[in-house]
Every structure is written in structure tokens, then in C-alpha cells.
Amino acid sequence: MIYQGKQKIWSDYQKEIPDNHWFYVRSCIRQSFFPASERYFLNICRDLLGKDIYETEHHTTCGGIAYHSDTIPQETAMTIVARQFALMKEAGYKNLVTSCITSFGNYTEILETWREFPELEARIRENLWKACRREFDKPEYLAHASDLVYKFRHEIASKAKYNLVDHMTGEPLRVVEHIGCHYSKMFPHKGVGGAEYPCVLSGMVDSWGGQVIDYPERRHCCGFGFRQYLVKANRGYSIANTHKKFESMEPYHPDMIITNCPGCPYFLDRWQYVISEMEGKTYGRNGYGIPVFTYEEVAGLVLGFDPWDLGLQMHQVAVEPLLEKMGVPYNPKTKYLGLNGKEIMKPGLPTVLKCC
Amino acid sequence: MGKLFDELSEDYRVKEGLKTCINCGTCTAICPAAEFYRYDPRKIVDTVQRKDDAEIEALLKSDTIWYCGECMSCVTRCPRKNGAGLVIMALRNLSIKKGYFTESEKGRQIYPLTKALNGNILNLGYCVHPLTFAYADHPESGPVFEWVLKNKDEVYGRLGANYRGNGPGALREIPQEDLDELKAIYDVTGGTERLELVEQYSHAKAQEMGMTDEEYLKYTFEYCSNKHFNNEG
Numbered sequence: 001m002i003y004q005g006k007q008k009i010w011s012d013y014q015k016e017i018p019d020n021h022w023f024y025v026r027s028c029i030r031q032s033f034f035p036a037s038e039r040y041f042l043n044i045c046r047d048l049l050g051k052d053i054y055e056t057e058h059h060t061t062c063g064g065i066a067y068h069s070d071t072i073p074q075e076t077a078m079t080i081v082a083r084q085f086a087l088m089k090e091a092g093y094k095n096l097v098t099s100c101i102t103s104f105g106n107y108t109e110i111l112e113t114w115r116e117f118p119e120l121e122a123r124i125r126e127n128l129w130k131a132c133r134r135e136f137d138k139p140e141y142l143a144h145a146s147d148l149v150y151k152f153r154h155e156i157a158s159k160a161k162y163n164l165v166d167h168m169t170g171e172p173l174r175v176v177e178h179i180g181c182h183y184s185k186m187f188p189h190k191g192v193g194g195a196e197y198p199c200v201l202s203g204m205v206d207s208w209g210g211q212v213i214d215y216p217e218r219r220h221c222c223g224f225g226f227r228q229y230l231v232k233a234n235r236g237y238s239i240a241n242t243h244k245k246f247e248s249m250e251p252y253h254p255d256m257i258i259t260n261c262p263g264c265p266y267f268l269d270r271w272q273y274v275i276s277e278m279e280g281k282t283y284g285r286n287g288y289g290i291p292v293f294t295y296e297e298v299a300g301l302v303l304g305f306d307p308w309d310l311g312l313q314m315h316q317v318a319v320e321p322l323l324e325k326m327g328v329p330y331n332p333k334t335k336y337l338g339l340n341g342k343e344i345m346k347p348g349l350p351t352v353l354k355c356c
Numbered sequence: 357m358g359k360l361f362d363e364l365s366e367d368y369r370v371k372e373g374l375k376t377c378i379n380c381g382t383c384t385a386i387c388p389a390a391e392f393y394r395y396d397p398r399k400i401v402d403t404v405q406r407k408d409d410a411e412i413e414a415l416l417k418s419d420t421i422w423y424c425g426e427c428m429s430c431v432t433r434c435p436r437k438n439g440a441g442l443v444i445m446a447l448r449n450l451s452i453k454k455g456y457f458t459e460s461e462k463g464r465q466i467y468p469l470t471k472a473l474n475g476n477i478l479n480l481g482y483c484v485h486p487l488t489f490a491y492a493d494h495p496e497s498g499p500v501f502e503w504v505l506k507n508k509d510e511v512y513g514r515l516g517a518n519y520r521g522n523g524p525g526a527l528r529e530i531p532q533e534d535l536d537e538l539k540a541i542y543d544v545t546g547g548t549e550r551l552e553l554v555e556q557y558s559h560a561k562a563q564e565m566g567m568t569d570e571e572y573l574k575y576t577f578e579y580c581s582n583k584h585f586n587n588e589g
Contacts, residue, residue, distance in 0.1 A: 028482040031517065031526040032489065033501075038526050039516035055524040058534050065483035066473040068426045070448040071466065071554075074368065076547035083537065105428075113368055120368060131540035181427040186439070188432060195432045221388045225425025228389075230472070231465045232493060233580035237425065239496075241388050273498045311515045316498040336503070338510030347503030 013194035017151045018141050023093035024055045025084055027100030028065065030262035030294070036311030037262075037296035038099055041145050044299060048159065049152055053097070056087055064102035068226045078110050078120075079127045085136035086128065096139040097148060101261035104144040105182025108190050111138060142190075144183060146260035146295050150192055150200045153207040161304030164210030164256075167327030172211035173255040176290075177201035178245075178268065180261025181221050195219075201258050204295060208302045217248035222264040229267070242271035246283050246290075256322050257292040268292040273316045276352040287354035289317035301328055308335050320356040332356065358409025360416070364446055370404075373431075373442025377401045383430035383440040393584050395423040397430060397440035404443055416451040419584060422462035452554065458561035461581060467558040468577040474551055478539055481530030486512075493577075 022045075030038055045051040062084060067077035088096055098104050114121035128134055149156070164173045179198045184191025193199030196219070202212045223241025228234045245268070259265040272289040276282050284290045292315065293301075300310040307328060312319045313335045323330050335356075338344040349355055364370050383397045384390045390397065400420065403411050415421055424444045431439040448457075457463035476485055491502045504511050509519060518525025542548045562572035582588045 026526060028484040031482070032484055032486050035512055035517040035526040036515040057522070057524045057528060058531065060481040060530055060534055060538060061477055061483045063477060063483065066477060068445075069469045069473055070445065070452070071470040071473050071550075072542075073449065073546045073550055076542060076545040076550075079541045079545050080538065083541065113372065116372070117368060127541070127544050131544040132537045181429060185432045186428045219429075221425065221427040221429060223388065223425070225389070225427065227422070227465060227469055228425045230469060231576075232578050233465065233576075234462075235496065236580075236585075237389065237392050240392050241425075244391075270496050270498055270501075274496045309515075314500060314504060314511070314515075316500045337514065338507060339513035342510060344507050344510050345503065348499035350499060 013189060013191065013197075015147065015190070015192045016141075017143055017147050018095050019051075019151075021052045021093060022054070022095045022097040022143070022148070023088040023091060023139075024053045025059050025062070025096065025098045025103065026055070027098070027103060027262045028061050029266065030099050033266045033314065034262060034294050034297070034311060036309065037294040040300045040305065040310060041099070041149070041296045044156070044296070044303070045148065045152070048303070049155060054091055054093060056091060059084055059087055062098075062100070062103040062106050064100065064106040065226060065230075067106065068102065069230060070227070075124065075127060077106065078124045079131065081107055081110050082124050082128045082136050083132055083134060085138060086132070086134035088139060089135070089137045094137070094140040095143070096141070097143045097145055099145050099262065101144060101180030101182050102263070104142070105186060107142055108187050111142065112187060114138070144200075144260065146183075146200050147192060149295055149299055150203050153204045156299055156302060157207045160208065160302045162302055162326050162328050164205060164208045164298075164302070164326070166325050168325075172209055173322075173325065174213050174253060175205045175210040176213050176215070176218075176249050176252075176254040176257040177205060178222065178257055178259045178264050179219070180259070180264055183260060201260055201295060204298065205258060208298070213249065213252045213254055215249045215252050217245045220245050220248075222261075222267045223271070224263045224267055238267060239271045239274055242267055243275060246272065246275070249290075250283055254290055255325065257290055258295055258298050259292060260295055262294070265292045265294050269315050269317050273350055273353050276350060280352050282353055284317070285321065287352075288321050289353055291315065291317050291319045291322050301326065306330070308337075316350070316353070316355075318354065318356045358407055358412065360409045360412045360450070361404070361407040363450055364404065364412070367446035367449060369439070369442040369446040373439030373446070374401065374405060375438055376436055377405055377438050378436055380435065382433050382435060383438075386429045386433045387424075387440075388427060388429065389423045389425050392586065393423040394586055395420060397424065397444070400447070401438065401440050401443055404447070413456070415447060416454060416456040417459035417463075419460040419462040421447045421451060422460065422465065423584070452550065455553070455557040458557050461579070462584070464558070464561065464576045466554055468573055470551060470554045471573065474547075478535065478542065481535055481538065486527070
């Protein structure tokens with residue numbers, strides 16, 4: 001009965017995702033903390049799958065973090081987004097794909113607000129013309145980059161060199177999927193599978209051989225909370241939420257976590273480090289943490305890209321135990337090299353959390 | 357109906373987020389902030405829909421409206437399709453416009469947030485950027501990110517970013533003409549006026565508290581009293 005209920009909800013939240021021709025906008029946080037993820041999203045879509053994904057140097061932040069930290073008026077945020085839409089129109093594109101979940105939520109909220117209040121859209125058109133002498137068309141289709149990887153998950157699986165499987169036992173890896181709140185909590189019908197049973201990441205995990213873990217706090221926020229992380233005095237909120245999630249998932253012994261928001265993997269990774277420093281507690285096996293990945297990183301591992309080209313050395317939680325479990329080869333000597341193989345200093349080590 | 361409620365009603369987030377709250381408390385049950393802080397979104401929405409200006413003014417001057425993390429989990433679960441998080445955003449907006457935000461510890465944090473985020477947007481074109489992400493302010497980013505920050509050109513270069521370079525790519529330098537357009541958008545849409553307002557009210561509060569603007573900036577970024585939490589006596 002429960003399964004049938006989920007099937008019905010799932011059928012209500014199917015999402016049409018065009019196959020090709022996208023205007024791409026980057027994420028402030030993903031660029032800063034997971035720059036290789038954006039690189040490999042473009043590589044996979046363009047080079048491996050032959051898709052047309054266009055980027056212009058003239059696009060900027062969408063202002064979403066400033067908006068959700070309450071530091072800019074709503075019309076400022078809307079007009080910045082309207083400018084991105086104008087750049088899309090000028091480049092001849094109708095589908096917009098964004099790397100950031102906050103941006104995806106921001107764009108979605110803006111388009112839905114304009115649909116309900118056309119007079120506001122008209123005012124934003126005037127604002128944009130006054131400020132930039134630009135005109136925009138609304139995108140015919142808006143997607144988050146994880147929607148595209150979800151759409152192409154079977155093609156990626158067909159080219160896979162490794163699966164989300166323990167290569168010694170053949171057992172599927174146990175995977176926690178964590179969806180960014182602004183992907184579909186505000187507008188469930190805009191996300192693959194809605195807000196209660198989102199399928200965008202679990203679909204990837206299923207296709208690539210892993211087993212998705214259900215656990216009580218699966219839909220709980222990672223704890224970013226915008227001002228609750230950005231202001232030093234408030235960070236107890238942020239770590240407390242991550243702590244709640246890890247305490248909840250711990251009994252299920254996950255091998256890894258996959259995320260689609262740029263901020264969540266940073267928080268779920270770094271707060272494990274801080275919890276280990278504060279309480280001496282680690283959540284992985286043998287003193288390691290549970291490695292946290294972007295979906296681009298997981299796709300890249302499945303496709304056989306080098307872990308250090310994928311940027312996994314930028315994680316605080318060591319990924320090597322997982323690479324060994326998957327049978328992915330890696331060279332420890334090249335992990336912390338700089339540009340063109342240059343020897344540079346290595347990072348310091350945490351006190352408690354085991355690193356390689 | 358009061359004047360403050362009238363002003364709130366003009367905010368599209370109230371038009372979207374406040375229909376007919378039945379006070380069921382589902383928003384509070386699902387809220388990550390309510391578990392951590394002494395915070396109850398149900399009560400806030402109820403206060404607003406009672407339309408009592410004195411109560412709304414007290415809210416605008418309180419810490420309470422600044423506890424929300426804007427995750428919007430409340431929107432998913434509300435049986436009447438309200439958005440407590442959206443109502444909170446409108447309350448915060450009005451608190452800043454009226455200058456009431458400096459009356460509370462958490463409200464005063466708008467000063468460091470405004471300076472950091474809008475400085476990044478207007479000077480760099482990003483909300484967050486490694487150039488302004490100081491390890492001293494972010495020790496939780498770990499030794500690995502301290503390493504990244506000390507080796508930005510090497511690490512970002514190896515990972516295929518176009519760090520501070522021309523043309524498209526991750527962490528590219530955004531052309532000045534585009535930054536000029538962002539500034540023009542701020543000027544036209546009230547963003548610049550908002551920055552000046554926050555600066556002006558914060559400066560006055562700093563003086564009242566006997567601090568320089570720099571001291572006040574550090575204080576509001578770091579100070580946390582123990583009156584906010586569910587687990588404090």
C-alpha cells in the first residue's frame with residue numbers, strides 16, 4: 001500500500017527535461033569549494049554526451065545568498081535574475097540550467113511570483129531597461145544541473161568503468177542522498193519526484209549500482225541557514241543540524257553521501273571535521289568520516305576520471321577508503337600537487353578525523 | 357488594521373505566504389530553527405495575522421524574526437499552503453526599512469552580512485569568493501581549505517578553474533562592464549539605498565554602544581549571548 005502511494009506521488013511529479021541546448025549559469029559556492037565539479041559537468045555533457053551547453057563570461061551571481069540573508073530588496077534580486085535571462089535571450093537560448101540550488105530556487109520563486117503578479121514582472125522589465133538597457137525573455141525551461149545528470153544517468157551508466165558497488169563482495173554501496181532544500185521544498189512540482197520523494201539523486205544511485213538508504217532525518221536541512229552559517233556567532237545552528245542528520249544516519253552505516261546543492265556537501269563534510277574536533281566522534285569506519293560528494297564527482301568516479309582531477313582532495317573527509325571499496329585506482333603522491341604537477345605544500349591534518 | 361500590517365501586506369512574500377493560517381503548528385514541528393532556538397513560526401504568523409501594530413512592532417525589534425534559516429521546509433508541509441519563511445522574510449525586510457533591526461542582537465548581524473555579501477557582489481560579481489573568505493573567520497573550513505586558500509592559483513588552476521582570468525569559466529574575473537550593470541541595478545531597485553540605510557542605522561547603534569564601526573562589525577559578527585537556545589536555562 002505504501003509503495004503504491006509513493007508511486008502515485010511520483011507520477012504527479014514527473015518533470016519534462018529538454019534533451020539539449022542549454023544556457024549555463026554557475027554557482028558562487030560550487031565554484032569556490034568544488035570547482036572541478038562544474039568543469040566535469042560541462043565535460044560530461046559536452047564532450048561525452050555531445051550536448052550544447054553555453055556559458056557567457058558576462059553572467060554573474062544571481063544574488064540568491066544575499067537575498068536569503070535579507071541584505072537586498074526583492075526587486076534587486078529579481079532584476080539581477082532578469083539580467084541573466086536577458087543574457088540567455090541575447091545568446092539565442094531558451095532553456096536555462098543552473099549549477100546552484102539556491103539559484104534554482106530563486107529563479108523558480110521569481111518566475112512563479114511573476115506568473116501570479118504580472119505587474120511585478122512588468123516593473124522588473126522597466127528596472128532592467130533603466131539599469132542595463134536590456135530586455136529579457138523568460139526561459140521556456142528551467143533546470144538544475146542535477147536534473148540533466150538525472151536525465152542522462154542511463155547513458156552515463158552505459159559508459160561506466162566503475163559502479164557504486166563493493167568490488168570485493170559485489171554488494172551495492174550504501175548511499176545517503178541529500179537534496180538541497182531549495183530544490184523542491186517551495187515548489188515541489190519543479191523537482192524530479194517532488195519534495196517528499198525526490199528522485200533526482202536516488203535515480204542516479206539506482207542507475208549506477210548503489211543502494212539508497214532511508215533514514216529518519218533524510219529530508220532535514222544540512223543547516224546552512226544562510227545567516228546561520230555566514231555569521232560566526234550563529235554557527236551553532238548550522239552544526240547542530242548536520243549533527244542531527246549524522247546521528248540519524250549513523251545506525252544505517254552509509255558508505256557515502258551524494259548531494260545536489262553546492263553548499264550541503266561543504267557543510268556535511270566540514271561539520272564532520274568540527275564534530276570530531278569538539279567531541280572526538282567520527283561517523284565512518286576506523287576513525288574516518290563518511291565521504292560526501294557532489295553528483296558530478298560521483299558521475300566522474302563512475303566514468304573513471306582521476307579522483308584528484310575531480311577535486312576530491314578539496315574534501316576534509318578522506319575519500320580513499322571509498323575509492324578502495326569501489327576499486328577505483330588513485331595515486332597518493334599526486335593528491336596535493338599544484339598546476340602542471342608542481343610540488344606545493346600539503347595541508348595540515350585534523351587532530352581526530354583520520355585522513356590519508 | 358495597523359499601518360505596519362498594511363506595509364507588510366504590500367510585500368509579495370506576504371501575499372504569497374500568508375493566506376489563512378489555521379495555527380496548526382505543522383511549520384513549527386518541521387522547522388530546524390524551532391528545534392535549536394527559542395522560536396515558534398506558528399506564533400509569528402499568528403501575530404502577523406492578528407494585525408496588531410504594537411505586537412508587530414515588538415516582533416520587528418526582537419531577536420525572534422532572525423532565527424529562521426530560510427530553508428523553507430515549512431512551505432512544503434503547510435496544509436493551507438502558507439509560507440511562514442516567506443512571512444519572516446517580509447518581517448525582516450520591514451525591520452530593516454524601519455531601522456528596528458538594531459534593537460536586537462540577531463538583528464544587528466545584518467550589518468556584517470550586508471557588508472560582506474554586497475561587497476562581494478559589487479566588487480567581484482559573486483556572493484561568495486575565495487578572495488574574501490578568510491580562514492580566520494572560517495576555521496571550520498578545515499586545514500584542507502586553509503591549504504586551498506594559501507595556494508589558490510595552484511589548486512584552482514589544477515582543477516580547471518579560470519581563477520581571476522578572462523573569458524568564461526569558474527571563478528573568472530567578471531568584466532568591469534558587468535559589475536557596472538550590477539551597480540546600476542542596485543541603484544534603480546533600492547539596493548543601494550538599502551546598503552546606505554543599514555550603514556546609517558548601524559553607525560548610530562555603534563555610537564550608542566560606544567564602539568567604532570570596525571569594533572561594531574567584529575562584535576556583531578562574533579558575539580552570541582546565551583539567551584537564544586532551547587537547551588539554555
